[in-house]
Amino acid sequence: MTETVRLGRILGVRVGLHWSVLGIVLLLVLGLSTTQLPDVLPGYPAWAYVLTAVAIALLFAISLLAHEVSHAVVARRNGIEVDGITLWLLGGVARLRSEPRTPGADLRVAVIGPLTSIGCGALFGLAAFLVSIGDLHPLLRVLFLYLAGVNVLLAVFNMIPAAPLDGGRVLRAAVWAWRGDRLMAAVWSARAGRWFGFLLITLGLVRLLLGYGLGLWWILIGLFVVHVASAEEQRARLGTALSGMRVDDVMTPEPDTAHGDRNVSDFLRDVALVRRHSAFPLLDDSGRLQGMVTLNRLRGVAPGERERTPLRAVACPPAEIVLAEPGEPLTALLPRLGSCADGRALVYDRGTLVGIVTPSDVSRAVALSGLGVTWHEGADVTNETGNGYRTRH
Template sequence: MSTVPATIHLGRLWGIRLGLHWSVLLVVLLLVSAVGMGRFPLAYPGYDSWAYVVAGLVAATLFMLSLLAHEMAHALVARREGQKVEGITLWMLGGLASLKDRSPSPGAEFRVAAAGPATSVLLGVGFLLLTWFAVVVGAEPLIAGVPAYLALINLILAAFNLIPAAPLDGGRILSAALWRRWGDRHRAAVVSTRVGRGFGFALILLGVVTLFDGDTGGLWWMLVGIFIVVMAQAEQRQSELGAAVAGLRARDVMTAPPDTADGSVTVSDFLHATALVRRHSTFPLVDEAGRFQGLATVDRLKSVPLAERAHTALREAAWPPSEVPKVEADDPLPDLLSVMGEQADGRAVVFDQGRLVGIVSPSDISRAMVLHGRGVQR
């Protein structure tokens, strides 16, 4: 499961990196406007404007925390199932947990997918109990209205996510069920993503009809529908590619030995004396002891200002080791595909017992598929 780039990094929780995309600020403003200045004044009249704004801010903040809890549930269960979890990013259309490899079994996929909606249901029930408590103790109607709204929105979130259409959680549950029944992960994923695309197009159509009726809320349905269609298509392509390279390992597709470079050389010297005469555009950096120091790509080096190239070392301008996707030589190719494209211009480096033995680029993947006679159906 991929994620969107985080604009604001919030640190880590239980070892999982948390981030916010800038679009979350837009969502908070929209929620404060729609809930704090629209829903609450109609449902609970008689308060000052500032009270509605504060109530809207509290509701928006707790809603984003609810989304975080939903995604955190996915991430924690995935980690318990043996999957690698890169991080969680909250953005305009909710949250995305970035999982770096595929579920090992239909049961694991089901448990990971079901964890999110289950958490949303628990939150909805919890907010309902909080609403009941606020009413019992005689709290102001507006105060009781905040948890009531959050109970409703969490239950709606759970119900929406349980729709059996990828990339929604319900689509992953459907995929897990079909995978168990047919014993074919790829076939199950394709069916789920096709249902997801159909559902997405239905939401787009609903949005268009709603707009023609004069309701601007149709724009939101169109946006959600477009997101579902795009994500479903991406998941289908990923599944098809995974099926095409099944049985291959990183060592089968890597370029070996890798064309390395000395990280202490300046960017200027490297671009003029080395990069122009070598056939590669990406170079792993190693020190005298053979230790990996980063990954230099020509595109990244060209971004160094001309005035700084003569006194900037390659390792200072290259992708740092922590941001370069790494795999072991015997890792299955689908696991390699799941980490490629995060950083380092779509490249990954391959190690064998701690020793750098190869590098993989998108062209290496394409070449391997041709050589092994494997095609991806379109």
């Protein structure tokens, strides 16, 4: 999930919003101000309900942010790299660049989120109690009671043992500790997530057919759970296939580069047409990275604009390009490849660009792994017969 608006950093963790977060805010404000709040406390003007609903939506978003920040902070304390946090339509996502090294670390990262939600619920419950004994405005009491209840509900829902929920992480950690096999644990958690997603979709369809509300919302959540759980199982199997490989085992060395000031028309004629690559890092005269262009990005420049459009104007900016080191485990790089530049990463060795990793490089590595090829330290490759060869160019 890519952020649309960057909010800054909280406790050193980058935080952003996806545009779809407006969806949950609008749904909460409309539902609360038009039906739920007037039903609970009738007789107040419409503006009072709308103001209360907006406050609930904003405080709920802050609660979701606290939930995800707690995951990120504990992950970093357990040696797991965190790329950032994005709030979106169905809640929040803490993007982890690497995986937990032990079942205990996996468990700690998983349980802190629901514990934080329960803590938020307790704080809001205490606020509702203080409002009651202070004889303050009834809508203020309802506001805090709603937030207390929804945070506890969020904690309970997240502890369902199915990926990608926090309970799925707990299940993964437990199976990992029990069986000593992280792949098996990840597969069990992912399959539980798929079944749970299908259950939500089925219940949503039943509610729609019977005329109950929120059926479409259940279906949407179910589809999301099925999609993410399936992706997690695929990623776990991919990580096992690529175990032991390093970035420099699979990278394409010495990639073709270009200058960011060159216009798109000249570049297409003189470089793109005669080279067999689809991605080109942009370097200035001193070798500093200016960005990266791909053929897909250049396709978006109208023919009439190509003569006066410099490459850097359509390039993926340097801050969003995935960087790697030659000796880095390939499995540590994979979670970062889903960002800018069409899943590519640039490889730097002591400040010098030495290679690029593309989806085709990773696919080739997976294919070799399926043929029984294994990577050993030093990038010596050994086949099933024990005959060694080198993969570097």
